[in-house]
């Protein structure tokens with residue numbers, strides 16, 4: 658994993674701001690609908706086929722909360738480049754926004770980060786909560802300061 662702090666994410670033109678007028682549940686692309694991603698992360702047990710996989714769920718199931726988290730993350734987040742080369746954006750929320758469950762059993766509580774995936778593609782962009790503890794040790798690969 659490679660990380661860039663918010664400043665370096667902006668300076669290197671990697672962080673793309675999201676237009677607040679966008680409906681982030683509005684597109685139907687080939688792989689999934691953005692609405693199905695939103696419902697998966699707000700309604701426990703929604704994704705019945707994948708109930709044995711870990712899924713993160715938001716404490717607040719409103720669309721406005723989801724929308725605000727996407728806007729804030731695309732403004733204030735830090736870039737993560739994963740081992741497949743995919744660029745994600747992660748923003749520390751500093752307040753619990755979600756948890757993780759598997760087959761109906763909570764396995765992680767109090768996620769304090771929002772992770773935005775495919776943020777360069779307005780028809781695929783979506784996000785979910787994630788744990789933040791491991792992120793505080795990550796350094797920016799450009800300026801060497803804490804990435805978060």
Ligand SMILES: [Zn+2]
Nearest residue numbers: 662665797800
């Ligand atoms: Zn930096």
